[in-house]
Amino acid sequence: MLQHYYAVIMAGGGGTRLWPLSRKRRPKQMLSLFDERSLFQTTVARVRDLFPVDHIYVVTVAEQAVELQAQVPDIPKENYLIEPMPRGTASVVGMAAVVLAHRDPQAVMAVLTSDHYMANEPRFRQLLQAAYHVSQDGYLVTLGIEPTFPATGYGYIQQGERLGEYESMDVYRVKRFKEKPDEEHARLMLASGDHAWNSGMFVWRVRDIMEEFRRQMPKLAASLDEIAASLGTAEEKAVVERIWPGLENETIDYGIMEGARNAAVIPATDLGWSDVGSWDSLFDVIDSDPDGNIIMGGRHVGVETRDSLVYVNQDHRLIVTIGVENLVVVDTGDVLLVCQKDQAQKVRQVVNRLKEEGQDYL
Amino acid sequence: MLQHYYAVIMAGGGGTRLWPLSRKRRPKQMLSLFDERSLFQTTVARVRDLFPVDHIYVVTVAEQAVELQAQVPDIPKENYLIEPMPRGTASVVGMAAVVLAHRDPQAVMAVLTSDHYMANEPRFRQLLQAAYHVSQDGYLVTLGIEPTFPATGYGYIQQGERLGEYESMDVYRVKRFKEKPDEEHARLMLASGDHAWNSGMFVWRVRDIMEEFRRQMPKLAASLDEIAASLGTAEEKAVVERIWPGLENETIDYGIMEGARNAAVIPATDLGWSDVGSWDSLFDVIDSDPDGNIIMGGRHVGVETRDSLVYVNQDHRLIVTIGVENLVVVDTGDVLLVCQKDQAQKVRQVVNRLKEEGQDYL
Numbered sequence: 231m232l233q234h235y236y237a238v239i240m241a242g243g244g245g246t247r248l249w250p251l252s253r254k255r256r257p258k259q260m261l262s263l264f265d266e267r268s269l270f271q272t273t274v275a276r277v278r279d280l281f282p283v284d285h286i287y288v289v290t291v292a293e294q295a296v297e298l299q300a301q302v303p304d305i306p307k308e309n310y311l312i313e314p315m316p317r318g319t320a321s322v323v324g325m326a327a328v329v330l331a332h333r334d335p336q337a338v339m340a341v342l343t344s345d346h347y348m349a350n351e352p353r354f355r356q357l358l359q360a361a362y363h364v365s366q367d368g369y370l371v372t373l374g375i376e377p378t379f380p381a382t383g384y385g386y387i388q389q390g391e392r393l394g395e396y397e398s399m400d401v402y403r404v405k406r407f408k409e410k411p412d413e414e415h416a417r418l419m420l421a422s423g424d425h426a427w428n429s430g431m432f433v434w435r436v437r438d439i440m441e442e443f444r445r446q447m448p449k450l451a452a453s454l455d456e457i458a459a460s461l462g463t464a465e466e467k468a469v470v471e472r473i474w475p476g477l478e479n480e481t482i483d484y485g486i487m488e489g490a491r492n493a494a495v496i497p498a499t500d501l502g503w504s505d506v507g508s509w510d511s512l513f514d515v516i517d518s519d520p521d522g523n524i525i526m527g528g529r530h531v532g533v534e535t536r537d538s539l540v541y542v543n544q545d546h547r548l549i550v551t552i553g554v555e556n557l558v559v560v561d562t563g564d565v566l567l568v569c570q571k572d573q574a575q576k577v578r579q580v581v582n583r584l585k586e587e588g589q590d591y592l
Numbered sequence: 593m594l595q596h597y598y599a600v601i602m603a604g605g606g607g608t609r610l611w612p613l614s615r616k617r618r619p620k621q622m623l624s625l626f627d628e629r630s631l632f633q634t635t636v637a638r639v640r641d642l643f644p645v646d647h648i649y650v651v652t653v654a655e656q657a658v659e660l661q662a663q664v665p666d667i668p669k670e671n672y673l674i675e676p677m678p679r680g681t682a683s684v685v686g687m688a689a690v691v692l693a694h695r696d697p698q699a700v701m702a703v704l705t706s707d708h709y710m711a712n713e714p715r716f717r718q719l720l721q722a723a724y725h726v727s728q729d730g731y732l733v734t735l736g737i738e739p740t741f742p743a744t745g746y747g748y749i750q751q752g753e754r755l756g757e758y759e760s761m762d763v764y765r766v767k768r769f770k771e772k773p774d775e776e777h778a779r780l781m782l783a784s785g786d787h788a789w790n791s792g793m794f795v796w797r798v799r800d801i802m803e804e805f806r807r808q809m810p811k812l813a814a815s816l817d818e819i820a821a822s823l824g825t826a827e828e829k830a831v832v833e834r835i836w837p838g839l840e841n842e843t844i845d846y847g848i849m850e851g852a853r854n855a856a857v858i859p860a861t862d863l864g865w866s867d868v869g870s871w872d873s874l875f876d877v878i879d880s881d882p883d884g885n886i887i888m889g890g891r892h893v894g895v896e897t898r899d900s901l902v903y904v905n906q907d908h909r910l911i912v913t914i915g916v917e918n919l920v921v922v923d924t925g926d927v928l929l930v931c932q933k934d935q936a937q938k939v940r941q942v943v944n945r946l947k948e949e950g951q952d953y954l
Contacts, residue, residue, distance in 0.1 A: 250910075250912070531942055531945065531946070533935070533938050533941060533942060534935065534938075542928075546926065547926065547927070547928060548612075548926065548927045548928070548951075548953050549927075549928045549930070550612070550927065550928070550929045550930070550931070550939075550942050551929075551930045551931070552929070552930070552931040552932060552935045552936075552938050552939065552942065553931060553932030553934070553935030553938065554919075554930060554931070554932055557916075557930065559928070559930055561928060564908065564909065564910065565909070565910045565911075565912065566904075566909060566910070566911045566912070566921070566923060566928065567912045567913075567914070568911070568912070568913045568914070568916055568919065568921055568930060569912070569913070569914040569915060569916070570914065570915030570916055572915070573895075573896065573914045573915030574914075576895050576896075576914050576915065577912075577914065579895060580893055580895060580912050580914065583893065584893070589910075591910050
């Protein structure tokens with residue numbers, strides 16, 4: 231195992247893109263979509279070979295901590311860091327950085343998502359190993375994903391100068407971070423061959439990221455210093471809870487990475503990655519039957535049914551589909567979603583509407 | 593009210609075309625689709641002005657009789673005639689005819705369906721009055737429906753010589769009965785202007801229909817005579833149950849009407865009729881909202897949802913539809929049907945498949 235290497239899993243999201251299956255109190259990382267394990271459990275299992283269990287940290291919100299601890303009971307309880315409230319990934323990374331620096335000033339942290347899918351797990355570990363070595367040269371490393379279609383739902387990273395090969399992987403200086411593009415720009419970037427998707431996963435030495443916080447987000451850095459000073463004292467919890475609500479609500483991408491002096495990217499190929507960000511994305515990661523259908527749970531009778539997904543969490547329910555194509559049917563008992571596949575991103579609109587109307591089902 | 597006039601409502605069907613809402617033990621006539629009344633209750637209410645309640649008969653099967661009696665308690669119990677088992681409409685009509693003839697040799701019987709919809713009920717009563725008068729001239733009268741589209745799901749009746757006007761309605765001799773046509777023939781018949789749909793409803797004097805039974809179905813007629821002889825005796829029930837299983841399984845259309853000597857048809861216009869024979873047919877009889885949707889029960893949130901039907905029988909269920917068009921969604925708790933509107937007739941295939949597999953849900 232690599233010295234001073236720590237995983238920081240961000241598991242506080244309350245994502246609603248797999249609604250109605252994902253809910254406020256049962257976000258995507260807690261769901262079992264591919265096997266009996268939740269995405270969070272899979273995330274931990276994926277990196278166990280690289281990190282001793284006490285080197286694995288989880289940042290989450292109080293309401294989710296108990297369930298996550300129950301799902302992976304061997305991560306030490308003190309490694310669960312609690313965000314008092316959502317304040318963006320910059321604050322999450324900052325808190326984790328000061329906690330790690332307090333324990334191990336030489337710490338290298340891998341900031342990992344908790345709810346992504348990867349078909350090729352050895353490849354991911356290779357990527358984390360390469361990134362570790364790149365971080366030793368002082369870079370803030372972004373784990374890139376080789377784009378396979380002109381996605382408009384992800385940010386892109388343009389590669390600059392090639393920095394060399396680490397663990398048989400090509401590594402580049404970051405030329406530019408780009409926000410989610412429109413369809414046309416997505417096509418151009420895909421065709422260019424020098425763009426990767428931004429996976430939202432990063433590797434860096436804590437001292438390097440703290441330096442960038444001081445340079446680019448000095449107010450947040452000062453707050454983090456206050457938290458750092460309280461660590462291990464009786465006031466720790468009170469200080470975090472006092473400071474947290476006043477923090478800037480900012481993402482690490484926008485707050486730090488876009489302006490970082492030494493950003494590197496490793497465009498990972500053959501990772502079989504998906505952010506499982508919408509119902510239609512399941513078709514990328516779950517094998518469908520000969521008619522192109524994915525049937526999860528319940529009993530299904532299909533007549534002229536193609537390229538559709540049926541999810542039911544009640545075994546006795548019979549689902550009959552006739553003459554449908556590219557349809558997503560998700561039945562959670564209290565809610566039934568019927569959605570054309572290419573409109574799956576509009577689930578978010580519905581969730582927002584329910585929120586505004588003060589409805590349940592969230 | 594017209595003298596010696598009786599209604600015979602055929603309510604023994606176990607139709608499955610509105611499955612999963614209609615079931616073996618809850619066939620279409622027992623369903624409430626348009627208001628709080630069942631189709632059977634609506635059928636009775638529609639003709640109350642024409643028939644004293646003791647002139648209304650119901651033919652059904654034993655399993656349905658209790659529920660039907662509960663739905664319309666003021667029809668005398670002895671007016672419920674029980675088919676020991678399904679043996680086609682010829683036998684049903686025959687049994688009703690001998691029962692009526694036993695009570696009133698001058699009886700005129702109106703054979704009515706129990707599960708059809710009619711928007712214009714006064715028009716239907718006018719039709720029944722006209723048919724009564726035509727029957728007095730010795731005709732077997734078919735209630736026709738003016739076709740409004742080239743339906744392939746109904747039989748057609750070609751009009752011959754005009755017999756005259758009865759109650760302001762034109763009446764024709766039947767030239768020919770035609771089985772359910774293919775699309776091309778349906779178009780031709782619609783264009784011809786001299787074809788009506790066969791509604792499966794008839795009016796005749798019992799003595800005329802008995803004569804036709806003797807001429808065209810002598811075996812059935814002999815069996816009916818045996819039943820007639822037992823009426824009012826202690827053996828009545830035993831005789832019916834002994835004879836019934838051996839009866840020819842035949843429809844009145846094929847067994848009698850196609851070869852009838854004096855068949856007349858009254859093509860009813862403006863009846864607003866529907867046999868409610870499939871989920872898509874509900875669009876003909878229920879007003880849709882401005883997006884063309886029919887939402888029945890539950891709570892519905894639609895995003896880009898058009899010309900679709902959502903039926904749920906659980907008030908607390910939230911149904912969300914996104915990007916769907918011409919879709920039928922029917923949720924009965926144990927079964928969820930999702931069906932493209934123009935494939936609604938394939939529900940029957942599914943029901944047959946479940947039957948073969950010995951599954952529940954029927």
